[in-house]
Amino acid sequence: MLNILLSRLRQGYHTNKYSVETPELPLRFRGLPRFISDLCTKGCGKCMTACPTKAISKRKGITFDLGKCLFCSACMDVCPTHAIDFSRDHRLATRERNNLKLKPDHHFGLAEPLEGNLHKLFSKSFSIRVVSAGGCNGCEVDLNVLQTLAWDINRFGIDFVTSPRHADAILIIGPITQNMQLALKKTIAATPDPKLIIALGTCAISGGIYADHPEQRGGCDGHKLNADLYIPGCPPHPLTILDGLLRLLGRV
Amino acid sequence: MSKNHLVALNGSVHPLEEIPVLDFEIFQQAILDSAKDNNKLVCLTSDQGQRAFAVMADQTSKSFKVFQSIFPETFPSLTTRFLQANLFEREIAEQWGLQPIGHPWLKPLRFHKQWTSDQYSLPWTLGDPGAQDFYNIFGDEIHEVAVGPVHAGIIEPGHFRFQCNGEQVFHLEIVLGYQHRGIERALVGGPHQLSLKMMETVSGDATIGHSWAYLNLLEALAGFQISDRSSVIRALALELERLANHVGDLGALAQDAGFQPTSAYCGRLRGDFLNLTAEICGSRLGRDLLSLGRANFDIHPEYSQKMLKQLSEVEVDLLESIELLWNTSSVASRLEGVGIVSKENALELGMVGPAARASGVDIDARRDFPLAPYDIIPLPVALEDSGDIYARAKIRATEIKTSIRFVRSALNAIQNMESSTVAPETEYLPKLAPNSLAISAVEGWRGMIFHLAITDTNGHFERYKIVDPSFFNWQGLALAMQGENISDFPLCNKSFNLSYCGFDL
Numbered sequence: 200m201l202n203i204l205l206s207r208l209r210q211g212y213h214t215n216k217y218s219v220e221t222p223e224l225p226l227r228f229r230g231l232p233r234f235i236s237d238l239c240t241k242g243c244g245k246c247m248t249a250c251p252t253k254a255i256s257k258r259k260g261i262t263f264d265l266g267k268c269l270f271c272s273a274c275m276d277v278c279p280t281h282a283i284d285f286s287r288d289h290r291l292a293t294r295e296r297n298n299l300k301l302k303p304d305h306h307f308g309l310a311e312p313l314e315g316n317l318h319k320l321f322s323k324s325f326s327i328r329v330v331s332a333g334g335c336n337g338c339e340v341d342l343n344v345l346q347t348l349a350w351d352i353n354r355f356g357i358d359f360v361t362s363p364r365h366a367d368a369i370l371i372i373g374p375i376t377q378n379m380q381l382a383l384k385k386t387i388a389a390t391p392d393p394k395l396i397i398a399l400g401t402c403a404i405s406g407g408i409y410a411d412h413p414e415q416r417g418g419c420d421g422h423k424l425n426a427d428l429y430i431p432g433c434p435p436h437p438l439t440i441l442d443g444l445l446r447l448l449g450r451v
Numbered sequence: 452m453s454k455n456h457l458v459a460l461n462g463s464v465h466p467l468e469e470i471p472v473l474d475f476e477i478f479q480q481a482i483l484d485s486a487k488d489n490n491k492l493v494c495l496t497s498d499q500g501q502r503a504f505a506v507m508a509d510q511t512s513k514s515f516k517v518f519q520s521i522f523p524e525t526f527p528s529l530t531t532r533f534l535q536a537n538l539f540e541r542e543i544a545e546q547w548g549l550q551p552i553g554h555p556w557l558k559p560l561r562f563h564k565q566w567t568s569d570q571y572s573l574p575w576t577l578g579d580p581g582a583q584d585f586y587n588i589f590g591d592e593i594h595e596v597a598v599g600p601v602h603a604g605i606i607e608p609g610h611f612r613f614q615c616n617g618e619q620v621f622h623l624e625i626v627l628g629y630q631h632r633g634i635e636r637a638l639v640g641g642p643h644q645l646s647l648k649m650m651e652t653v654s655g656d657a658t659i660g661h662s663w664a665y666l667n668l669l670e671a672l673a674g675f676q677i678s679d680r681s682s683v684i685r686a687l688a689l690e691l692e693r694l695a696n697h698v699g700d701l702g703a704l705a706q707d708a709g710f711q712p713t714s715a716y717c718g719r720l721r722g723d724f725l726n727l728t729a730e731i732c733g734s735r736l737g738r739d740l741l742s743l744g745r746a747n748f749d750i751h752p753e754y755s756q757k758m759l760k761q762l763s764e765v766e767v768d769l770l771e772s773i774e775l776l777w778n779t780s781s782v783a784s785r786l787e788g789v790g791i792v793s794k795e796n797a798l799e800l801g802m803v804g805p806a807a808r809a810s811g812v813d814i815d816a817r818r819d820f821p822l823a824p825y826d827i828i829p830l831p832v833a834l835e836d837s838g839d840i841y842a843r844a845k846i847r848a849t850e851i852k853t854s855i856r857f858v859r860s861a862l863n864a865i866q867n868m869e870s871s872t873v874a875p876e877t878e879y880l881p882k883l884a885p886n887s888l889a890i891s892a893v894e895g896w897r898g899m900i901f902h903l904a905i906t907d908t909n910g911h912f913e914r915y916k917i918v919d920p921s922f923f924n925w926q927g928l929a930l931a932m933q934g935e936n937i938s939d940f941p942l943c944n945k946s947f948n949l950s951y952c953g954f955d956l
Contacts (some may be wrong), residue, residue: 202778203712206771213719226750227728227733251644269648271739329605335952336607337655337736343605344725347718361603378562378629379608381579382600398558408648414563414633433654433738437722 214351217441218451221289224302224438229270230284232263234303238282245307246274246283252407258269263301265291266404266420269433292443296420299404299429310428312449317393321367322448327397328366328390332383333373333415337434338400342372344437357444363387368395368427374402374415375422395427400434407433457517457888459506461573461820464671464889467905470504470519471549478520479529480502484511485516491801491814493892493901495539498914499549500567506890506903510819515890522547532876535801538922548572554584561628561955566636580628581610584877587640588614588621591914596937600629607951615937623940625925630955636913642669653917654953656696659688659737660895661917661953664902666741667822668891672906673881675744675947682823684746687861688728688737690854693896695724695807696948697854698769698848703945704844705776708785711738716772723765730758743881755862761864766855773848786841790931790943793838802927803920804898806947809835809842816894830857842947883910889897897921897950919953 215222224230239261247255254267255274275283281290290309293299313321345352346359356398360366363386387396394402398419402406404426406417419426430443444449457470473481482505486492490507493515504519522543528551529536538552538560545559545888559573564579581600594615608629616620633648650665651658654707663685670677702717725735732740732748732826739747776782792802792868797810807814815832817825833849835842874918883906891902898920907913928947932940 203775206712206716206775207770210716225733226731227731228729229733251648269738270734287899295813300944330601331605331607331630333632333952334607335655336950337652337658337738340605340656340725341735343871344718344722346605347722348715349722359605363601372455373630374632376629376631378580378631379600382608382629387599398946408645408652409632412637414631414632414636433652433734 212356212362213349214408215349217350217438218445219263221440224287224289224436228287228289228436229272229288230439231286231288231307232265232268232270232274232301233286234261234263234301235282236261236303238280240280243279245277245279249273252401252410260302264405265267265299265301265431266296266429267401267407267410268431269401271314271433276388289436290442291432291435291439292428292446294428294447296404296425296429299431310443313447317395318449320393321395322450324334324357324358325444325448326365326367328360328363328368328385328386329372330379330386331345331371331415332374332379332403333376333409334400334402335373338403341437342370342399342433342440344439350441351435353357355445355448355450357448363389364391366390366394368397370397370399370420372399373407374406374412374418376415380416397428397430398426399430399440401431402433404429404431428451453866455481455518456485456493459515459517459533459888459890460513460686460890461515461816461822462667462671464884464887467886467888470517470888471887473518473520475503475520475523475526476910478505478518479527481518482507482529484534484535490516491881492533492535492539493899494903494916494918495536495543496903496914496916497543497547497549497693498905500549504903504905506889506901508820510814511860513820515820517890522549522556525550525552527552535923538611538926545572548886555871558583559628561631563628563631577694580626583626584621585612586624590616593617593621597750609951611940613932613937613940618936618938620932620935620937620940622931623723625929627951627954630952631955632952634956635915638912641912641915642883644880647742652952653956654919654921654950655736657692657895657897657900657919657950657953659685659692659740660893662741663689664891664893666743667893667904668889669743669881669883670903671889671891672882672883672887672904672910673743675881677744679823680865681746683861683865683868684731684750685741686741686815686824687750687858687865688731688746689895690857690861691724691728692737694851694854694858695721695728697851697898698724699772700945701776701844703948704786704840704942705782707942707945708782710776710779710782713772713776716768720765720769720772723761727758727761730754730761733824750862750865754865755866756909759862760857773851778845783841785942786839786844787837788837789939790840790946791838791930792927794836796930797838797927800926800930803921803923804894804896805833805846806843806924806927807898808833808845810838811836816892816899822893822894828857828860840942840946850884871949884909895920897948897953899923917956919950919956921949921951921954924949925954
């Protein structure tokens with residue numbers, strides 16, 4: 200018993216202070232991509248062919264679809280004029296699927312808070328039921344981390360609940376495999392209204408790496424499912440996830 | 452008698468014609484004979500439903516034996532004589548419609564259509580994997596408990612069906628397939644641009660293990676050498692992955708045993724190890740850390756210094772947290788003597804990794820089939836013999852200490868190694884040796900990750916087989932629960948901590 204107390208004293212308090220202070224991110228962290236159109240002098244399209252998930256398109260000017268992006272830096276590495284780089288900005292979550300389509304020199308539409316009754320209901324107490332539907336355990340890992348004392352997500356009134364009956368939101372991970380479709384549908388149906396849908400990670404948004412496979416259905420895009428919050432990344436950093444949830448609840 | 456098999460090393464390439472083609476009956480007998488010599492079946496599969504390949508791991512000669520034959524439409528099942536063939540035969544039946552006659556429980560593994568047609572191979576495959584026939588026990592006092600696919604927590608989906616008498620579990624059947632994303636099917640005709648990304652997400656918590664196994668194989672087929680420095684960085688990343696997961700597992704075990712201090716500390720410390728990986732490559736799970744012919748990121752001296760400092764800080768807190776766990780009798784009473792897998796059973800099932808070592812099975816691919824740098828820096832193999840939850844926890848604690856030592860010496864060594872910061876730019880998708888077979892094995896944190904590739908006349912993958920350690924070990928979990936209280940399931944499950952998506956592919 201004494202040892203437990205002594206170790207508690209010695210190890211001290213470690214919970215980070217987000218959103219008052221931003222915890223230090225690794226130097227090589229890749230956040231919001233930046234495209235500097237002035238530097239793109241060649242228009243060679245090498246970035247488009249290098250992108251493994253075809254997240255970059257050229258229709259009506261160059262567009263980065265963060266809902267497909269793996270943040271792998273393949274585009275940056277091939278660009279002969281260094282027109283692409285990845286900032287260390289961890290804030291990536293949006294309310295609209297279209298806002299994930301990043302255009303150079305356009306304002307990136309970060310998630311706006313819920314409004315009206317939904318804000319009143321959820322902003323102080325928000326219960327999430329997570330459904331992994333083909334996730335690789337990457338998003339799961341970085342979501343689980345938020346429950347540790349390093350992040351202590353409960354301090355914001357956000358809880359991960361075991362029953363959909365207790366949930367305010369269903370958070371989807373993975374490209375939604377054929378074999379999980381029914382279970383996901385039933386879980387969503389079992390959640391009382393009003394309920395929100397959150398798509399976590401590139402797979403859940405667009406199918407990601409697996410978007411072309413018949414064994415899955417392309418995440419929310421493929422199911423024409425409008426999520427209330429999109430958190431891109433493969434997987435998103437815990438800070439990106441927390442920031443997205445807090446933005447939704449109007450807490451940052 | 453001429454040799455009936457090919458001897459292959461980890462990361463070696465062989466023309467297919469070098470592998471003797473046996474009659475199917477002789478092929479099966481050769482597998483059984485090899486098993487009698489204490490070789491372990493690591494892979495039994497087919498290319499496009501025609502040729503049969505079996506790979507046996509031979510610890511004593513540090514090599515693999517590869518057998519080849521042609522699959523008849525139907526063939527006598529090996530499973531009743533040789534349990535390690537069980538899941539492989541079910542897989543072959545599901546993928547190609549070949550029928551192992553006399554298989555005691557020929558149920559699909561992943562509930563998908565045949566690769567070559569729009570048909571389901573087996574009559575079960577209609578509807579949800581959890582709504583199928585199960586092994587039943589009947590009797591007045593017997594009841595069934597069904598859990599999943601959606602679990603209570605942030606966990607991947609799977610279905611567990613318990614046959615219970617009161618609290619006691621008589622039998623547990625685990626049904627997976629919910630996570631099936633078609634990775635192996637998509638690799639046919641590859642390598643493709645997305646292949647490496649798929650490897651990183653075979654099991655996202657074993658990104659380094661699977662991507663190293665894949666690259667080792669691809670480099671062999673393409674004839675690339677990687678620098679010593681790159682291989683040290685790969686091993687360093689693999690050990691950091693092991694550390695993060697082992698630490699997390701000890702925390703999860705403490706949590707389920709109701710011991711908050713270690714649970715809280717290890718939860719945090721696991722993140723610290725993930726952050727060390729992120730120091731190298733920007734991603735906590737090691738995404739993009741490895742690439743063909745090299746490690747994608749170098750570790751500059753100032754990085755090593757920073758990481759060494761962080762490692763020392765984390766180590767103190769970690770060892771203290773683990774010590775608390777061992778010194779708490781209420782924890783010991785939950786872990787000791789519960790969820791036992793005997794050594795005989797572990798061997799019979801072909802279990803791998805920490806779960807096998809906890810039952811006294813002395814295997815570790817880092818020693819048995821070493822890739823550089825493990826060939827010159829041998830690591831001691833942790834062993835326990837009680838086979839219970841306690842032993843599986845203890846193995847992790849021992850491996851944590853070994854891995855920390857390894858990471859520290861690697862970080863020191865790398866500062867003096869010839870810098871190859873300008874890594875050779877290699878072709879994105881190289882030309883591979885045609886009509887060849889290559890194998891690759893990496894000791895991931897759950898056990899040996901095994902990959903096998905067979906190339907066609909154009910040097911594309913005709914077959915790419917992935918065997919995640921969970922493939923064998925899920926059966927160990929089911930066995931460990933026999934006779935135990937159902938309330939001990941969460942603890943027992945955490946002590947294995949297996950991959951759903953690594954199994955489902």
